[in-house]
Amino acid sequence: MRNTNNQHDSEVEFSNYSSLENLTLIKGTFTPSEAKEVLVSLISSKISFHNKKNLRSYELNGKENQESKNRIKEFKKIRSKLLKIFENIDDSEMSIKIDSQISIEFQDNSE
Template sequence: MEKHQYKLIEGIFSTAEAKTVLMSVITSKINYHNLNAFSEFVRNNKAVENTKNRVLELTTTREDIIKLIEDAEKMGMKLNIKSDITIELI
């Protein structure tokens, strides 16, 4: 099994920068899952439960991150963000 790792996000960000970067990633993921669910519904006239659940998880994550960023902003802090992606060929 081949495994590859890439740094997706790494650095210290102001709250505005962090919000822009993180919301872009999460919104992209939510849009992907919504499009996937819509496509599946159109093709097969059925809902995809795991996709709906993932959208709910991502929406909750987005709300949590927004709250964290707002708290950091109130305290005048920056955010150190690190995000890696691992890809395995199976």
């Protein structure tokens, strides 16, 4: 991660992080259509990621990545559920509060 020739202020060394980082991914109050867009976009991005991972595995190893296939199924179910939740909600009826945290744990693979 370190650029010794021309180090930028935006670069951060691994040692500057604790072993666990908690970050806010989504936080705010949205109209139902905005909430739907944010959440469905996030889920669609995850599906796309796992589709690409599965394709890479097939191209490199001649077999699909079962973990990615399972995650794709899970995310498709979540997306369907979200679409059903937002199906009959009008923007003027209510607002949607979303607070989504992620935890990132750094693990040393050399041990």
